Amino acid sequence: MSSSSRGSNRLILLSIGLLTVAVAAIGLISSPAVAGTVDNETCLACHDDVGENYAMTPHGIYFQQRPALRDYGCESCHGSGGRHIEDPTPDNILNPANSDQFGSSILCTQCHNTEQFDEWEFSAHHNADINCASCHTSHAKVGHTMKKPTPELCYDCHSAVKAEMNLPSHHPVREGEMSCSDCHNPHGGSVSLTMDDSGRELCFSCHAEKEGPFVYEHAPVSEDCGYCHTPHGSVANNLLTQNEPTLCLNCHSMHFHATVVSVDGEFEVPQAPERASRSTEDGWKRVMLTKCTQCHGAVHGSDLPSQATSTGGNALTR
Amino acid sequence: MRNAHACWSLLICLLILGTATVAAQDEGMTTDMTVWLGNHYTSFNDYSHKVGEYNVGVNEWMPEGSFRLLHYGEGKLFRAFASFYDRRNMDGDLGLNLGDKLALDVTYRSLVHRPGQDKLANIAAREYFGQNDAGEDQFGGKIATHELQDMGVDYEVYRKEILSKLSLMLSKKNNIKLEAMHRSILEDGNEQGVTTSHCFSCHLVSEELVVENRTHEVQAGIQGDVSDKVTLGYEFDFRTFKSNAPEATRYYDTAKHPVHGGAGAEFSSRVLFDDTNLVHHRLPETQKMSHKLRTKARLGKTGRLNASFGYNTAENKNVDLTTESITGAARYTATLAPKTRIIAKASGARIEADDPFINIRDFRAGRDSPDYIQTDFDYTRYSSLDRTEVDVSAELIHRASKGLVLYWMNALELVDRTDYPVQDDGIRSKTFITQAKARFNKMQSFNGSVKYRYEKTVDPFISGRGIFEARGREELARTIPAGESVHRFIYYYAREGLRYQDITTDPNNRHEVEARLSFPTASNGSVNLSLTGWFQNTTDLDSLDVRSWQIRPNAMINLNPSPEWMVSAGYTMYMGKSRGPVTVALFDG
Numbered sequence: 001m002s003s004s005s006r007g008s009n010r011l012i013l014l015s016i017g018l019l020t021v022a023v024a025a026i027g028l029i030s031s032p033a034v035a036g037t038v039d040n041e042t043c044l045a046c047h048d049d050v051g052e053n054y055a056m057t058p059h060g061i062y063f064q065q066r067p068a069l070r071d072y073g074c075e076s077c078h079g080s081g082g083r084h085i086e087d088p089t090p091d092n093i094l095n096p097a098n099s100d101q102f103g104s105s106i107l108c109t110q111c112h113n114t115e116q117f118d119e120w121e122f123s124a125h126h127n128a129d130i131n132c133a134s135c136h137t138s139h140a141k142v143g144h145t146m147k148k149p150t151p152e153l154c155y156d157c158h159s160a161v162k163a164e165m166n167l168p169s170h171h172p173v174r175e176g177e178m179s180c181s182d183c184h185n186p187h188g189g190s191v192s193l194t195m196d197d198s199g200r201e202l203c204f205s206c207h208a209e210k211e212g213p214f215v216y217e218h219a220p221v222s223e224d225c226g227y228c229h230t231p232h233g234s235v236a237n238n239l240l241t242q243n244e245p246t247l248c249l250n251c252h253s254m255h256f257h258a259t260v261v262s263v264d265g266e267f268e269v270p271q272a273p274e275r276a277s278r279s280t281e282d283g284w285k286r287v288m289l290t291k292c293t294q295c296h297g298a299v300h301g302s303d304l305p306s307q308a309t310s311t312g313g314n315a316l317t318r
Numbered sequence: 319m320r321n322a323h324a325c326w327s328l329l330i331c332l333l334i335l336g337t338a339t340v341a342a343q344d345e346g347m348t349t350d351m352t353v354w355l356g357n358h359y360t361s362f363n364d365y366s367h368k369v370g371e372y373n374v375g376v377n378e379w380m381p382e383g384s385f386r387l388l389h390y391g392e393g394k395l396f397r398a399f400a401s402f403y404d405r406r407n408m409d410g411d412l413g414l415n416l417g418d419k420l421a422l423d424v425t426y427r428s429l430v431h432r433p434g435q436d437k438l439a440n441i442a443a444r445e446y447f448g449q450n451d452a453g454e455d456q457f458g459g460k461i462a463t464h465e466l467q468d469m470g471v472d473y474e475v476y477r478k479e480i481l482s483k484l485s486l487m488l489s490k491k492n493n494i495k496l497e498a499m500h501r502s503i504l505e506d507g508n509e510q511g512v513t514t515s516h517c518f519s520c521h522l523v524s525e526e527l528v529v530e531n532r533t534h535e536v537q538a539g540i541q542g543d544v545s546d547k548v549t550l551g552y553e554f555d556f557r558t559f560k561s562n563a564p565e566a567t568r569y570y571d572t573a574k575h576p577v578h579g580g581a582g583a584e585f586s587s588r589v590l591f592d593d594t595n596l597v598h599h600r601l602p603e604t605q606k607m608s609h610k611l612r613t614k615a616r617l618g619k620t621g622r623l624n625a626s627f628g629y630n631t632a633e634n635k636n637v638d639l640t641t642e643s644i645t646g647a648a649r650y651t652a653t654l655a656p657k658t659r660i661i662a663k664a665s666g667a668r669i670e671a672d673d674p675f676i677n678i679r680d681f682r683a684g685r686d687s688p689d690y691i692q693t694d695f696d697y698t699r700y701s702s703l704d705r706t707e708v709d710v711s712a713e714l715i716h717r718a719s720k721g722l723v724l725y726w727m728n729a730l731e732l733v734d735r736t737d738y739p740v741q742d743d744g745i746r747s748k749t750f751i752t753q754a755k756a757r758f759n760k761m762q763s764f765n766g767s768v769k770y771r772y773e774k775t776v777d778p779f780i781s782g783r784g785i786f787e788a789r790g791r792e793e794l795a796r797t798i799p800a801g802e803s804v805h806r807f808i809y810y811y812a813r814e815g816l817r818y819q820d821i822t823t824d825p826n827n828r829h830e831v832e833a834r835l836s837f838p839t840a841s842n843g844s845v846n847l848s849l850t851g852w853f854q855n856t857t858d859l860d861s862l863d864v865r866s867w868q869i870r871p872n873a874m875i876n877l878n879p880s881p882e883w884m885v886s887a888g889y890t891m892y893m894g895k896s897r898g899p900v901t902v903a904l905f906d907g
Contacts, residue, residue: 056348056390065393115497115541115551118614121622122649122661127715128767129723129757142395143350143388147842152884157836159846159874163890172372177407177429206503208533208559209601213632213639213671219702219738223779237435250823251781294437294522295514303602303637307516307570307589309681312695318513318598 036082043074043081046088049139056141077107077138097133108132119188130157135186154180167233169240183231200225214301216314220251221300244291252292347391355383358403371434380404393417406430406476421485430507432474437512438466438524467525468510475507475529493549494542505531513598515571516589527599528563539610547616555608561601569595587682602636621652641703643669657717666708671701673737700737705744708732711751725755739780749775766835771828778824778858823864825854842878868894 044051054060054073063073075081079094086092096107109117112132120126132138135153136145147153151173155162165174172178180186183202203225204211210221220227228247229239236243242250293299298316305313359379384401395415402408410426449455481501488494511527534557541551573585573592586592608630615623625648632641647665654660681693711729718724729751735744755769830852837845849872855865874888 061391061393115495118624119649121651122624122663127661127713127725129759141350142348142390143386143397148878148884152886155874155886156844156846156876159888160848160850160870160872160890162874162888163872163892169371172429172431175372175429177372177427205535205557206533208503208557208604208606209531209561211559211604211606211632212602213604213634213641213701213703214602215637215639215674215676215699217699217702219781220779222702222705222738227779237433291437291439294512297437297512303634304597304600305590305676305678307591309588309590309678309695312676312697312699313590313678314699318596 036080036085037072037075038081038085039071040074041071042085043078053139053141057139058142058145059138061142097131116185117187119185123185123188125186150179150181154186161232164230164232164234167235169235169237170233171231171239203229203231210300212301215303216298216305216316217301218299218316244293248292347389347394350386350388352386353383354385355381357381371432372429418490419487421483423481423483425481426479428476428478430474430476432472433509434472437510438522465521465523467523471508471510471526473507473509473526475505475509478504488540489542492542492544494540497537497539497541497553499535499537501533501535503531503533505529505533511566511599513568515592516573521571523568525566525568527566530562531559531601532562533557533559541612549614551612553608553610553612555606555610557606558604559601560603563601565597566599567595568598584682584685587685590678600636602634604632604634606630606632617650618652621650624649637674639672639674641669641671641701643667654714659715661713661715662711664708664710666706668706669703671703673698673700675699698741700741702735702738704736704738706732706734706736721759723757723759725753725757727751727753727755729753733779735779745777745780747775747777747779749773749778764835764837766833768834769830769832771830771832773825773828773830775824775826775828778822778826778856780822780824822858823856825856825864825866826858827856828852828854839875839877841880844876846872846874846876848872864897866894866896868892 040054044054055064059073059077063069063076069076077094077096081093084093109120135147137147138145148156151162151165164170173180200211200221212221228241230241231239234240236247240247296316298304298318302316302318304318306315306317308315357379360373360377380403382401382403385399387396387398389396394417395413397411397413399411400409406428407430408426408428410424412422412424414420414422479501482499484496484498486496488496507529508526509529510524512522512524514522535555536557537553537555539551539553541549543549570592573582573589575581575585608628610626610628612624612626614625617623626646628643628645630643630645633639645665645667647663649661649663651659651661675696675698677696681695683692685692709729709731711727713725713727716724729749731747731749731751733745733747735746736742738744751771751773753769753771755767757765757767759765830850832848832850834846834848836847839845849870851867851869853865853867855863870890870892872888872890874886877883877885879885
């Protein structure tokens, strides 16, 4: 079959072969029985809305360059149309848009198999039965194959993220300066579809100045940026999960000059009686209204020692 | 006033803007071109700058416009896009595709980020002890003063990014492809820098710092098929960061008693520096390099394996510190039965960082009072980055019926922090995750899902400095030699090492539920309802009783009456509560 067609023809034939296998496979799973073939002209006689733009769609352009597919492009994705011609109901034609993960994307990835789809089968979208047609429309002209522009397309399902993006501190997605795909790969990424599995690496790709390594470290930076920041939006400044100093007090005790609370939450008489007046509710108020980063500004790490000897220079004040 | 501005702006923009679309076809090639012209006026007279964090406007009319060109056909595609909002908010994109032989893409975008916040906001200016019996306010002796050397400055950073990508097919025979990427991020502007001397001078100085950050990244890779079923690839990544901003310095005060101003020599002996000018803000020059080998393979009839192995280094060139890491990952999926799939994943990483020796002056060097003890604080800084991480998971996916898919996932995540918080005795966190999900799909009427997830963590991450110290003080008291007159408040630092370090506010139990429903409407519209919530608590130490929960109901309607119009309206409520002896959630939103 392919002895005389090497080079570019070989690729075409391979594509046809793969498409045939895919269509057959999907047909076995969920399509009506194959019964005869029909050409594009027959299909477009009824589906004139598709025919209007067909020649200017990516698929239309691709098929026109391949003689073997030129006249039967519709069946490449929709399977044999003979039975649909006899009884033109939706049940009698394969529609990849209506298939789940056991169907449609197997068909699409037969051709769309470049490295950007390497992780598709492991992706959260694929696992959630989001098929290609959920976001793409294959009958639209070049440049218009997304059902909607992002981020609106993403917000259709991720409406809670849209709400977060409207909080006072946010990445500039709603302003159009960033898109969801700057951090997320809709075709892959096993953890929240992110471009990189590690939250640190993803964030440092733009915020490289915070990666270090530093002489004086802040341990949560080594763990995950998500300890302190929430990426989509927050009430607190700088995408912090909570405002200062509440956030810092999740891990750190209050400053020693402020006040000290014991394990069971009761106020204690301080160790030095002459300073007993400091351990009061006013001390609480003071510490809760001061931002830690007013003095400890280098929270992501620093090479410069801070002033107090007793902290070993590790107070991240400069 | 604000609304009036908005209304006038909208009205005039609608009157002035114009869109022109031209399409032409010529011998198999099609050209689509769209030009959009308009203008905008933004007044920030009544706005807080915070609201305008990215929409930094100017109080004048500004033209804006965009241009889009698509020229395609015969397997070729050329596209150009440009958008102008103002001179510091511009986007551009040039792309060229020659079938599957060549793909070239160059994008540019710029924005201005104006944080709109004052780091000195809410500064507690003076010790306050409450009111005396006569109802008079009582203030302490210490006072925090501040000095604004940057009065009236609106801090902002102008960010520009250029990204270029190239994909070149070297050989169709084995699908050998060369890929390259270059990215530059240029950030210029200013930011607020706040510095302070130590306790003897609660004097905060706020000044303007110059921002001139440069990030450059180059990536190159090659991949090809080594057989019908196996593809191999190699990727190299090199990234540098450098700040060209002048180093900022300040004068650090002469040490003295914070209240009466004396005892200079004593206080000076407790700090690493005083009465000197020093750099207080310096971003290190860093470079990062990574090599990655990856493969994908078809195994059996339906199996697929993706695997990668990487070696990475990150270097701080200012202080000659290096971090090395080795990473590996494998993912496998296969159809076990016609209606059942499995996805198995495993990944691991070993990170090792240099451990510099911190050589600092002795605490109270040169002081000989018997009430105080001279102490050597030199130490080796073992890195919190040193660690081994292993993640494994397996998920079964079963299509129970045409409209119902069931999921069950189990995962185990291990983090062995080698030296954090204690050398050679780091925290070894183990997290077990189980998740069950059902997704139902009646295409023409509705679809939805229900999910439950449970995470159990043994020994979660903690702060190395701990959060409690009451009992630690008792421990400290035993370390003080009997009969010695020791000023105990000097020893607050020592409490750091005596705190309970197995206490954390990180949860070790987390329950998560999620329910979603979506009803399609006419014209690609939809009505979406969802309810998500979680509850987490810490049970490592009962007396802590840290717990928090959150519920988020959400409703949204999307309407698309035509391809040009999208209308959406939604409502989301966040309800949550956190409880902890220390973590008072005053501002958690």
